[in-house]
Amino acid sequence: MKISIIGIGAIGGYIAAHLLKHHQNQVQLLVKTDSTLSTSTPLFVTGLTQLSATIDEVIYDTHQLNGDVIFVTTKSTANDTLFKSLSHLKHKIFIILQNGIGAEAKLAKYIDKSNTIIGAISNIKVTKGKQIGEVVLHSHFRNLVYAVVQPSQPPLQQQNKLAFLPTLFKSIFNDVHALKNIYQVRFPKLMINIACNAASIIHDKTFYGLAHNQKSRKMIHSLSEEVRQVSQCYGVTIKANMMEDIINSFNAPQYKDVYFSMKQDFDSGLPLEMKYVFYHFIQLAEKANIPVPATRHAILELRNRLQTRDSAPL
Secondary structure, eight states: OEEEEEOOSHHHHHHHHHHHHHTSSEEEEEOOTTOOOOTTSEEEEEESSOEEEEOSEEESSGGGOOOSEEEEOSOGGGHHHHHHTTTTOOSOEEEEEOSSSOHHHHHHHHSOTTSEEEEEEOOOOEEEOSSTTEEEEOOSOOEEEEEEEEOSSOOHHHHHHHHHHHHHHHTTOSEEEEOSSHHHHHHHHHHHHHHHHHHHHHTTOOHHHHHHOHHHHHHHHHHHHHHHHHHHHTTOOOOTTHHHHHHHHTOSGGGTTOOOHHHHHHHTTOOOOHIIIIIHHHHHHHHTTOOOHHHHHHHHHHHHHHHHHHHSOO
8 A cells, every 4th residue: 555645744754754664555755846855865753762764755746646545744724725736636545634623624625525534633742853854752642533524434445445544553653543523533632722822822832831831721721611612512522621631741841842833833934723723613613602702812812923923024
């Protein structure tokens, strides 16, 4: 089986390094035209583990994609343009491993119905390293949670490939679970995305800083409670103490200099994943008729900071 990976950032690079290291499948990497990655560039993981691998194939155009399974690990800010470029593909299994909610439905609008779409999340914490091809692992927690979104009954020619997925996933992640629907997959991670990313940017805090700052913890509590309330309307129960346990886990030395990805994007002047993380959540809340004042206030705060950042003189 051949595996294609779109987006060789931190999570995409981590997945690629593990698959290439095992040598069980061909691995194809789709990168930007200005990328410095090539087949002569090693991929390597540092931090809490050490591994390196050589790259099989690098491509620069979606029309060159020919993997049986295609991981989408780009930031969701690229979705509108990327998904349109995938419309020619048929009989593929797409695995959308992104933050936020709603990407699976968006992809379904553009691609052929012969394709299978899977939504997935991971709470793994990896960042891009300082060297080309380097990914830094910050935590031993390497989970993957996923659900088949489209079609509900995959065609016969896809079923053998789908049966292989748990083995594929377990070669990368140490804790893998298949759930019944995409809401069960997305809402728990969405709670973390909304609460921690907003607090990290607004209060300028690392993981460790969030655990030690009372204003940050108060904001995180308010935001996470709103996500919990909305999730219940979509049949998803999140434990009341889940967010508190997560924040307490940030009180560890390895997290002193580690930021959430949206905070890193903010500091780097990049667009933020507002649409799929915040705005789609607001739409779900409105549909469920649940007020979410803390989330709306956080969005306003983030907009103000973005406006200040983008209008600052170079």
